[in-house]
Amino acid sequence: MTIRTDAAARTNQESSPPTRRRKRPGARSLRGERSTAAWMISPAVVLFVLFLVIPILLAFGLAFTNTRLISPRPGEFIGFDNFTYLFTDPLFWASVRNTLYFAVVVVPVQAGSALVLALLVNAKVRGTNFFRTVYFLPVVTSMVVVSLLWRFMYQKDGLINQFLSAVTFGNFTPIDWLNDPAWAMPAIMVMSIWQGVAFHMVIWLAGLQTIPAELYEASEIDGASKWQQFLFVTWPGLRQTRTLILITITIAAFSLFTQIAVMTEGGPLDSTTTVVFQAVRVGYQQLQTGYASAISLVFFVMVLAVSVVQRYLTREKN
Amino acid sequence: MTRQSDAVRPVSAPTRRLTAPALITLARSALVLVFALPIVFMLVSSLKPDLQIFSDLGSWRAFAPVGEITMDNYTGVFGRVPFWQFLANSIFIASTTVVLGIAINSMAAFALARLRWKGRGLVLGLILATLIVPFETLALPLLWWVNKLPSLEIEGFSLAFTQGWLNTYQVQIIPFIANAFSVYLFYQYFSSIPKELDEAARVDGASWFSIYRRIVMPLSGPAIATVAILTFLPAWNSYLWPLMVIQDEGLRPLMIGLQYFFQLNVSWGQVMAYASLITIPVVALFIAFQKSFINSIASSGVKG
Numbered sequence: 001m002t003i004r005t006d007a008a009a010r011t012n013q014e015s016s017p018p019t020r021r022r023k024r025p026g027a028r029s030l031r032g033e034r035s036t037a038a039w040m041i042s043p044a045v046v047l048f049v050l051f052l053v054i055p056i057l058l059a060f061g062l063a064f065t066n067t068r069l070i071s072p073r074p075g076e077f078i079g080f081d082n083f084t085y086l087f088t089d090p091l092f093w094a095s096v097r098n099t100l101y102f103a104v105v106v107v108p109v110q111a112g113s114a115l116v117l118a119l120l121v122n123a124k125v126r127g128t129n130f131f132r133t134v135y136f137l138p139v140v141t142s143m144v145v146v147s148l149l150w151r152f153m154y155q156k157d158g159l160i161n162q163f164l165s166a167v168t169f170g171n172f173t174p175i176d177w178l179n180d181p182a183w184a185m186p187a188i189m190v191m192s193i194w195q196g197v198a199f200h201m202v203i204w205l206a207g208l209q210t211i212p213a214e215l216y217e218a219s220e221i222d223g224a225s226k227w228q229q230f231l232f233v234t235w236p237g238l239r240q241t242r243t244l245i246l247i248t249i250t251i252a253a254f255s256l257f258t259q260i261a262v263m264t265e266g267g268p269l270d271s272t273t274t275v276v277f278q279a280v281r282v283g284y285q286q287l288q289t290g291y292a293s294a295i296s297l298v299f300f301v302m303v304l305a306v307s308v309v310q311r312y313l314t315r316e317k318n
Numbered sequence: 319m320t321r322q323s324d325a326v327r328p329v330s331a332p333t334r335r336l337t338a339p340a341l342i343t344l345a346r347s348a349l350v351l352v353f354a355l356p357i358v359f360m361l362v363s364s365l366k367p368d369l370q371i372f373s374d375l376g377s378w379r380a381f382a383p384v385g386e387i388t389m390d391n392y393t394g395v396f397g398r399v400p401f402w403q404f405l406a407n408s409i410f411i412a413s414t415t416v417v418l419g420i421a422i423n424s425m426a427a428f429a430l431a432r433l434r435w436k437g438r439g440l441v442l443g444l445i446l447a448t449l450i451v452p453f454e455t456l457a458l459p460l461l462w463w464v465n466k467l468p469s470l471e472i473e474g475f476s477l478a479f480t481q482g483w484l485n486t487y488q489v490q491i492i493p494f495i496a497n498a499f500s501v502y503l504f505y506q507y508f509s510s511i512p513k514e515l516d517e518a519a520r521v522d523g524a525s526w527f528s529i530y531r532r533i534v535m536p537l538s539g540p541a542i543a544t545v546a547i548l549t550f551l552p553a554w555n556s557y558l559w560p561l562m563v564i565q566d567e568g569l570r571p572l573m574i575g576l577q578y579f580f581q582l583n584v585s586w587g588q589v590m591a592y593a594s595l596i597t598i599p600v601v602a603l604f605i606a607f608q609k610s611f612i613n614s615i616a617s618s619g620v621k622g
Contacts, residue, residue, distance in 0.1 A: 036433060044422050044496045251450075258557050297455075304450065
């Protein structure tokens with residue numbers, strides 16, 4: 001790339017008007033580029049360092065102290081105390097379990113449903129834009145609004161129970177969804193999928209549209225059924241999209257917070273406490289920055305580990 | 319060929335082909351109900367008094383603006399919450415974040431994509447590496463950190479340095495301006511703009527910055543739109559961060575305002591009204607610009 005630019009510049013200058021001095025693009029113009037690059041990129045770099053790099057370093061550092069958010073005394077180094085407390089805290093393990101529970105269900109269900117939706121929307125039947133737009137409405141609605149709306153709908157005498165009652169002709173005993181430790185998390189799962197599925201539908205759609213039509217035509221000539229077409233043309237063609245979608249849904253699922261804060265505050269009986277919610281509760285409500293940093297660190301390692309494993313499992317198998 | 323495989327299948331092929339579009343439309347329409355009805359319910363309930371909301375729940379009336387339609391919930395909202403203040407805050411915070419973000423991130427991407435300098439690859443790699451780190455990992459250390467940053471306050475005729483960025487506008491904006499994903503999107507887009515344009519301008523003596531300003535940026539409309547949308551939505555919907563850093567009522571954004579409705583007796587009609595007020599502007603924008611919205615998300619997903 002650089003070589004090409006140099007050659008092009010040289011050609012330009014050699015054929016430029018005679019009044020211009022012949023000049024090899026040498027140290028001077030490169031210096032000019034470097035100084036321009038420096039000031040153009042510096043605001044972003046300064047902001048990244050201040051608000052991304054430093055907090056990451058702080059997470060590593062503060063996790064080994066007992067620093068509090070507001071305190072007359074600065075924090076003291078306490079070694080691995082935060083971590084030993086963390087790993088023996090049943091509430092922490094509950095939060096890990098809940099987070100994994102949510103992720104293990106939501107990732108395949110949301111990714112799969114999004115694909116089904118994308119195939120439906122992509123079908124050569126009129127009305128694609130309309131349906132795509134309507135399905136996307138929950139995505140542009142803020143999660144806070146969605147959480148409140150569904151909190152209202154999940155009430156014992158709320159819309160969801162009324163609907164289920166109507167559909168089963170009255171054979172359904174209403175469940176107090178958000179106050180039942182067994183049902184609170186599944187209820188939040190359903191709501192989260194409802195809100196987010198169209199986002200990933202759009203990404204699947206983009207992926208579907210990169211598959212060349214000739215492949216479908218060729219397979220039709222070979223007598224492939226629709227299902228075979230899906231298996232041998234569509235599915236392989238979606239590999240890259242698949243990887244991207246899996247990773248983004250997984251990271252988003254692990255970061256579950258807003259719905260919990262608005263709907264259940266971690267309850268009932270800590271059945272909806274997630275790792276991030278626990279970190280916020282500890283670091284913000286209880287002002288224990290050091291301990292919260294330890295949780296944040298563990299969270300980061302979890303996310304990293306899962307991303308790496310996913311990347312490995314979906315790698316190009318030559 | 320196709321005939322032959324059709325003959326093998328038990329279902330008569332012509333009938334299947336006729337009803338496939340109908341089935342698809344049926345499935346699509348059922349799904350429309352799934353996605354649209356809750357939102358319709360929200361909008362419709364905001365126009366009903368609480369008692370009627372509950373009595374309508376058992377039937378189709380929950381989704382219809384029938385019965386006693388009133389704007390009482392909305393007047394209640396304006397009485398209970400400084401709505402216009404919150405709205406102004408949200409608009410200010412989100413737009414500032416977006417505008418500054420576009421400027422700063424595109425400049426950085428330009429330096430990475432168009433200029434030659436040592437360490438360029440390394441910096442790009444580092445920036446992209448930060449994409450793995452979810453915001454929630456940083457939120458708590460960042461909270462502690464912004465509390466330590468010096469802040470300038472102007473009182474009367476004196477300037478004073480105080481500590482801590484809590485309860486300010488800047489704490490809601492500045493940490494979110496530099497965005498690795500925006501840099502990435504601009505970088506990808508700039509890389510697709512022919513370098514010959516740069517060369518020609520350089521021959522004419524243009525500075526790199528004016529190449530950025532007069533050539534590259536004007537050609538980057540789609541990238542700017544994508545970045546604008548993908549940074550506006552999270553900024554507008556921001557909840558965790560303002561919750562933690564803003565106690566001052568005058569500085570709160572819209573999302574935090576919802577807490578006010580749960581402090582005394584909960585009037586769900588008012589909650590629905592507030593929720594509708596927050597949702598309608600964004601939905602209207604979305605419907606108006608839906609092609610842009612959806613293309614933005616799609617293009618951000620199909621990586622090169």
